[in-house]
Amino acid sequence: MSNLPNSQLMADLTVQLPEAPLTTAQRRARFFNSGNAFNIKLPPVPPASFNTHAALALDSDVSATFECDQSGVLNCEMAATTPLMLARYLSLATDDEQNLSAPASQLICFVITGTGYCRDDDEVWEWGPGDVLLLPGEGRVSLGADANGALLWLVGNDPLLAFEKLRGSAESIEPVHYTAAEIRRQLSLLATLKSDANTSGTALIFSSETLEAERNITPSLTLSFNTLAPDCTQRAHRHNSAAITLIVQGDGCYSMIDKQHCKWQQWTTMVTPPGSIHSHHNLGNETALFLIVQDGGLHYHARTMGFEFVE
Numbered sequence: 001m002s003n004l005p006n007s008q009l010m011a012d013l014t015v016q017l018p019e020a021p022l023t024t025a026q027r028r029a030r031f032f033n034s035g036n037a038f039n040i041k042l043p044p045v046p047p048a049s050f051n052t053h054a055a056l057a058l059d060s061d062v063s064a065t066f067e068c069d070q071s072g073v074l075n076c077e078m079a080a081t082t083p084l085m086l087a088r089y090l091s092l093a094t095d096d097e098q099n100l101s102a103p104a105s106q107l108i109c110f111v112i113t114g115t116g117y118c119r120d121d122d123e124v125w126e127w128g129p130g131d132v133l134l135l136p137g138e139g140r141v142s143l144g145a146d147a148n149g150a151l152l153w154l155v156g157n158d159p160l161l162a163f164e165k166l167r168g169s170a171e172s173i174e175p176v177h178y179t180a181a182e183i184r185r186q187l188s189l190l191a192t193l194k195s196d197a198n199t200s201g202t203a204l205i206f207s208s209e210t211l212e213a214e215r216n217i218t219p220s221l222t223l224s225f226n227t228l229a230p231d232c233t234q235r236a237h238r239h240n241s242a243a244i245t246l247i248v249q250g251d252g253c254y255s256m257i258d259k260q261h262c263k264w265q266q267w268t269t270m271v272t273p274p275g276s277i278h279s280h281h282n283l284g285n286e287t288a289l290f291l292i293v294q295d296g297g298l299h300y301h302a303r304t305m306g307f308e309f310v311e
């Protein structure tokens with residue numbers, strides 16, 4: 001029982017304004033309290049499978065972007081797949097060139113089909129199916145397709161920048177090209193090595209000359225190419241980073257995400273919510289390949305990754 005004359009609960013108090021502001025800056029102040037603005041609950045990130053976007057993008061006769069957008073359920077102001085990341089499929093029409101003007105400082109790109117080139121000022125380099133590219137947004141780089149067009153999968157930190165009302169810098173990250181042949185070579189090397197009980201599956205982790213010390217691809221994102229042999233399961237685990245997965249190869253595979261059965265389909269984008277308990281299962285006859293982008297760099301930096309096996 002409160003001894004104060006006003007026994008109204010702190011939780012029921014409405015937003016408080018300054019009583020007598022003298023300046024515009026003072027007038028902008030607002031006050032909440034530990035009863036009505038503590039342990040704030042936002043709409044959770046739902047598990048999701050975007051399994052029609054790739055087909056729509058492949059059918060497109062013109063260059064177009066197909067966003068994996070959950071901003072409505074996430075209550076985000078801009079398109080977002082998770083609160084801090086946006087995945088999209090970019091269809092490039094035959095012989096077309098598109099400036100990569102996404103409001104992101106970091107874009108991770110996987111070439112699904114087609115061949116083409118990147119143009120960065122005077123520098124031009126070619127890419128093909130299975131290649132991975134790390135690119136800055138903000139219009140620095142252009143992507144062009146050759147005669148058969150191309151389909152690319154891109155994940156950027158656009159929602160993170162929008163959350164902070166920031167713009168990326170074209171100089172924020174140097175382009176990096178990981179060729180499909182080199183990726184295959186690296187995966188072959190891993191296949192010859194043993195893992196221990198604390199290793200989460202067999203995965204190739206991408207980094208760059210700039211972030212070699214951090215063992216990461218960008219300051220805020222992580223990228224791994226995971227493999228799962230036939231008749232194998234990646235142990236159930238959880239982490240506080242959200243994950244966006246592109247199914248590259250995996251007939252007969254599925255994931256369990258918070259007890260939901262998620263059947264795999266090639267080129268689907270799958271969302272694993274932060275903190276969810278999840279496992280991956282391969283009942284097929286070939287090694288499963290899946291590319292995973294996480295907002296892991298942020299969690300590593302904040303010491304909040306919280307990875308643990310749960311069985």
Ligand SMILES: [Fe+2]
Nearest residue numbers: 237239243278
């Ligand atoms: Fe995971």
